[in-house]
Each structure stands twice: as structure tokens, then as C-alpha cells.
Amino acid sequence: MAGDLNARADTNKHSGEYARIVAGINATLEATVAPIQEANLVLEEVANGSLKLRMVGDYKGEHSAIKDSLNSTLDFLQGIVDEVSEILDQMANSNxxxxxxxxxxxxxxxxxxxxxxxxxxxxxxxxxxxxxxxxxxxxxxxxxxxxxx
CATH class of the missing domain: 3.30.160 (Double Stranded RNA Binding Domain)
Structure with missing residues (x-):
């Protein structure tokens, strides 16, 4: 399991109340892991020089706060890139x-x-x-x- 966020317990190997508990744990893991995986995907794009991708999942609580913070950061960085690029383009055109x-x-x-x-x-x-x-x-x-x- 060591860091594998996709690992889940097999509910078919359990029965009764224990199977429901295992299914609940799996659902909790899924709800926790999905925003982490999406944030990781967005950050990989940033690492490759692209500021275009944003988190779009419908998350609650802290996961929503992470989504909003990451998207706000990317908007801010994109604004800097856009403004500096525009200024340099204007200068290249003698303005x-x-x-x-x-x-x-x-x-x-x-x-x-x-x-x-x-x-x-x-x-x-x-x-x-x-x-x-x-x-x-x-x-x-x-x-x-x-x-x-």
C-alpha cells in the first residue's frame, strides 16, 4: 500500500456488517483521494510550464478550500505571465x-x-x-x- 492512493479493501472478501464498514472506508478513501489526485494532475501541468488547467471537481470542506486556493494561485500566476508578456510585446513593437x-x-x-x-x-x-x-x-x-x- 505504501503511498498507493488507489488501494482499496475488497468488499467481496467480507460479509455482513463488516462488509458495510469496509465499503464505508473505501468510500471515505475515495472522497479523500479524488481531490488529491486532481490537485496532483494540475500541479504536474504547472511543473511542465502550463498554467491553463484548473481543479473542477465538486468538493466540500477543506478539499474545496484546497481547490479554491490552487485555482486562485494559478489565476494570479497567469495574470503575471499575461501582463509581462503584453508589456514585452508592446516594447518589441516600439511602444x-x-x-x-x-x-x-x-x-x-x-x-x-x-x-x-x-x-x-x-x-x-x-x-x-x-x-x-x-x-x-x-x-x-x-x-x-x-x-x-
């Missing part, structure tokens, strides 16, 4: 007037801060380059005007 505005909690806050700092620094570099180009253009105009005299 630098972007920033991450989502509410990032805990260890995810530094990601938001770092990406916003990168955007600010990149915008500063672009501003400096534009100013330098304007100065070169103004200098070239002065040289051109001076040579025409």
Missing part, C-alpha cells in the same frame, strides 16, 4: 510608454519593480539618444548655414 501596474504580491513584487526600472532606464537612453540626434542635427544645420555664406 515604450508602458509599465506593469498589476498588484504583485510577495516575491513577485521585485519582478514588477525590476521590469519597470528596465523600462524607465531604456526610455532614458532613448531620450538621451534623441537629444544627441537633435544636437547633431542643429550642429549640421549651423555648418550648412555657415558654408552657404
Amino acid at each position: 515604450m510608454a508602458v509599465s506593469i501596474i498589476g498588484d504583485y504580491k510577495g516575491d513577485f513584487e521585485p519582478i514588477k519593480t525590476a521590469l519597470n526600472h528596465i523600462i524607465e532606464a531604456f526610455n532614458g537612453i532613448l531620450k538621451d539618444m534623441n537629444e544627441a540626434a537633435d544636437q547633431v542635427s542643429a550642429g549640421a544645420s549651423q555648418v550648412s548655414d555657415g558654408s552657404q555664406m
Whole structure:
């Protein structure tokens, strides 16, 4: 049995009241194991890089709380992935007037801060380059005007 959550007692090997007790234990195990197995399936998908799968079983009590917590966590992570992907896509399409505005909690806050700092620094570099180009253009105009005299 060692960790095999699918193992059940064979009710056919028992009779009478004892068979009913064994059947009850099996039913209890099934109700306990089903949400664990579904959560494991979802977490395997997460481990493979997919945040799309959610727990959908109809569970009660603590099992429902586990389902809700796991699904909320996945929604939160998917939100981060979606927002960061959108920001990077906008930047790749030359839109630098972007920033991450989502509410990032805990260890995810530094990601938001770092990406916003990168955007600010990149915008500063672009501003400096534009100013330098304007100065070169103004200098070239002065040289051109001076040579025409």
C-alpha cells in the first residue's frame, strides 16, 4: 500500500456488517483521494510550464478550500505571465510608454519593480539618444548655414 492512493479493501472478501464498514472506508478513501489526485494532475501541468488547467471537481470542506486556493494561485500566476508578456510585446513593437501596474504580491513584487526600472532606464537612453540626434542635427544645420555664406 505504501503511498498507493488507489488501494482499496475488497468488499467481496467480507460479509455482513463488516462488509458495510469496509465499503464505508473505501468510500471515505475515495472522497479523500479524488481531490488529491486532481490537485496532483494540475500541479504536474504547472511543473511542465502550463498554467491553463484548473481543479473542477465538486468538493466540500477543506478539499474545496484546497481547490479554491490552487485555482486562485494559478489565476494570479497567469495574470503575471499575461501582463509581462503584453508589456514585452508592446516594447518589441516600439511602444515604450508602458509599465506593469498589476498588484504583485510577495516575491513577485521585485519582478514588477525590476521590469519597470528596465523600462524607465531604456526610455532614458532613448531620450538621451534623441537629444544627441537633435544636437547633431542643429550642429549640421549651423555648418550648412555657415558654408552657404
